[in-house]
Amino acid sequence: MGRYIGKRLLEIIPVLFIITFIVFFLVRLSGDPTSTMLPPDALPADREALREALGLNEPLLVQYGIFLGDLVHGRFGTSLRYGIEATEVVLSRIPATLQLASISLVVSTVLGVLLGVLCARTKGTVLDVFFNGISVIGQAMPSFWIGIMLILLFGVTLKWLPVSGPGDWKNLVMPVATLSIVTAAQIIPLVRSSMLEIMHEDYIRTARSKGLRESIVVYKHAFKNALIPVVTIIALQVPSLIGGSLITETVFSWPGLGQLLIQCINGRDMCVVQACVVFISLITIVANLIADVLYAVIDPRIRY
Numbered sequence: 001m002g003r004y005i006g007k008r009l010l011e012i013i014p015v016l017f018i019i020t021f022i023v024f025f026l027v028r029l030s031g032d033p034t035s036t037m038l039p040p041d042a043l044p045a046d047r048e049a050l051r052e053a054l055g056l057n058e059p060l061l062v063q064y065g066i067f068l069g070d071l072v073h074g075r076f077g078t079s080l081r082y083g084i085e086a087t088e089v090v091l092s093r094i095p096a097t098l099q100l101a102s103i104s105l106v107v108s109t110v111l112g113v114l115l116g117v118l119c120a121r122t123k124g125t126v127l128d129v130f131f132n133g134i135s136v137i138g139q140a141m142p143s144f145w146i147g148i149m150l151i152l153l154f155g156v157t158l159k160w161l162p163v164s165g166p167g168d169w170k171n172l173v174m175p176v177a178t179l180s181i182v183t184a185a186q187i188i189p190l191v192r193s194s195m196l197e198i199m200h201e202d203y204i205r206t207a208r209s210k211g212l213r214e215s216i217v218v219y220k221h222a223f224k225n226a227l228i229p230v231v232t233i234i235a236l237q238v239p240s241l242i243g244g245s246l247i248t249e250t251v252f253s254w255p256g257l258g259q260l261l262i263q264c265i266n267g268r269d270m271c272v273v274q275a276c277v278v279f280i281s282l283i284t285i286v287a288n289l290i291a292d293v294l295y296a297v298i299d300p301r302i303r304y
Contacts, residue, residue: 008292012285016278020071023277024064027270067274076278077271081264086271090257090279096166097249097256098283101241104176108183109234115184116191121218123196131188138185147178147251164253175252179245183237190233194226201225228295235291239284 051057055066070077076086115135119128154174155163162171198204199222207217242257249258257276264272 005289005293008289012289015285016281019281020068020274020278021064023274024067025060027273028060028063071278076275079264079269079272081267081269081272086269086275089260089272090275093255093257093260094279096254097242097245097258100172100175100179100245100249100254100256101238103172104179104183104241105234105237107176108180108187108237111180112184112187113191113230116188117195117218117223119188119192120195120199121214128192132192135185135188138181141182143178143182144247144251146181147174147248150174150177151251166255171252175248175254178248178251179241183241186237187230187233191226191230194229195222198222198226231291231294235287238287239280242280242283 048057055063058066067077074087076090078084079086079089082089115131119131122128151163151174154161161173163174165171195218199218201222204217204222208214245254245256246258246261248254249256250262253259257280261273261276263269264276
């Protein structure tokens, strides 16, 4: 197992290198950041002096080399918007995003797995058709539209929940619901199809012939062997949740990475944009690494 994990960790290095390369050059295609830092009537000499101070006059490859050198030491440069190290700005916003994404992942996973198993056990019934229809509708609705509808219903019309900003558990309900609906809708059909495939295996028929209760057959024998595709889709939902939070945090004014990234893109704060993308990529890579380890735990053949 240690060798398997070590191999996966080594694979992270080239992935991160490619990500930093793409992010660095794409960010510089967004335009000259000095145009947002200086007034429109600034003199060309002032603009040139600022570009020199920021190192923007150097060739791109030289700038990229400096960027990699700073990245090794955990530095992304000074934020143009906040005037402090970009890493500090991002680290201050990560807890809010992780709180929102982790709760949404737990809620959507529990709902998706339970309803997926229920659909598999009640194949062809009204319940199966109903929840399959709900999952299709959930996948078809964009998250920002769901968020706006929840705000109009529970925040504006019924006045049950606050519509924006951080606070107590009530402030989490609508953002979590927005992300969970879309994610659970994607998990339900996969769990259903995986369970239906496993339920026709010979060892399931053998377990039933021994007189075991149906709940034991389903959850102890069938569900464990149907876990690999479930783990896969859950791991794939992590970047979707982080990416979905970019819009959701903006809709609900949630002070996380998503809102920060949108603000810094509009303000051409390159250092913070680069830091945000790298941190989001790291979270995604770690989620996939955990999924790889879980594969090997569920099925020891995979590690070989």
